[in-house]
Amino acid sequence: MMDIISVNKKQNNGSIKRVHSMTTQSISKYTKKLINIDDKINVHDYFLHERPFTNVKIILNQQTIWCDKASLSAASPIFRELFIKNTKDESILFNDIDLNDFLSMLEFIYPIFNPEINEMNISCLIELSYRFQYDILKHACQIYVMKYLSTIRRVFGNTHNSEEEGDCFVSNNNNNGKNEHNKQRDLM
Numbered sequence: 001m002m003d004i005i006s007v008n009k010k011q012n013n014g015s016i017k018r019v020h021s022m023t024t025q026s027i028s029k030y031t032k033k034l035i036n037i038d039d040k041i042n043v044h045d046y047f048l049h050e051r052p053f054t055n056v057k058i059i060l061n062q063q064t065i066w067c068d069k070a071s072l073s074a075a076s077p078i079f080r081e082l083f084i085k086n087t088k089d090e091s092i093l094f095n096d097i098d099l100n101d102f103l104s105m106l107e108f109i110y111p112i113f114n115p116e117i118n119e120m121n122i123s124c125l126i127e128l129s130y131r132f133q134y135d136i137l138k139h140a141c142q143i144y145v146m147k148y149l150s151t152i153r154r155v156f157g158n159t160h161n162s163e164e165e166g167d168c169f170v171s172n173n174n175n176n177g178k179n180e181h182n183k184q185r186d187l188m
Contacts, residue, residue, distance in 0.1 A: 041112060043103050056083070057091040060099045064091070067106065075109045076132040101128060108137050117144040 047065040054066040072079040082092060094102070101124035107115035108125075117125060117140060129137040 043107055043113065046110075046112075047103060047106060055089070058102075059091050059093045060097050060102055061095055063099050065099070065102070065106075071109050075136070076134045078132045097128070098124070101125075105129070105132070105134070105137065108134075108140070117141060119148075 047067065048063070050066045054068055056067050056069050056072070058065050058067055069079075069083045073083055086092070101121075104115070104121045104124060105128045107113040122141060122144060125137060126141045128134070129141060
């Protein structure tokens with residue numbers, strides 16, 4: 001669908017004269033030349049090479065990545081404290097964090113990336129968000145897990161009769177006292 005942007009000017013005799021008309025399609029072709037949105041930035045290339053404005057080196061299992069203190073400090077109070085205590089421009093060393101896991105977390109800190117939480121990275125993102133007290137990522141992971149569990153409940157509810165089979169996601173409280181124990185084992 002092509003939108004048309006037009007600027008109209010009212011003439012003295014009351015009629016409207018089209019002064020300028022341009023389609024949004026022609027606008028978008030100019031913006032693509034200025035900012036190439038189609039090219040996805042490779043996370044490894046971005047962080048494994050020194051760039052302008054990087055001012056901290058983080059070493060993960062002998063692999064160096066380059067970051068900037070301001071972005072990391074804004075996301076995590078743990079990083080903020082590290083940078084305040086480390087007034088010298090020394091490298092920060094983490095031998096217990098996997099490079100790909102750390103890069104997955106960095107994708108959420110840097111706005112140039114469009115990261116996704118999925119079943120492949122959820123575990124490491126939860127672990128790192130708690131370790132570095134990165135609250136926004138923690139919250140995003142919680143939402144992902146709740147949506148995932150909701151999907152499981154819906155699928156499981158459609159497949160089995162939860163009342164008869166004692167669904168572990170649904171409370172089977174019996175109000176008339178016949179059922180002595182609560183079968184609710186809710187994961188939430």
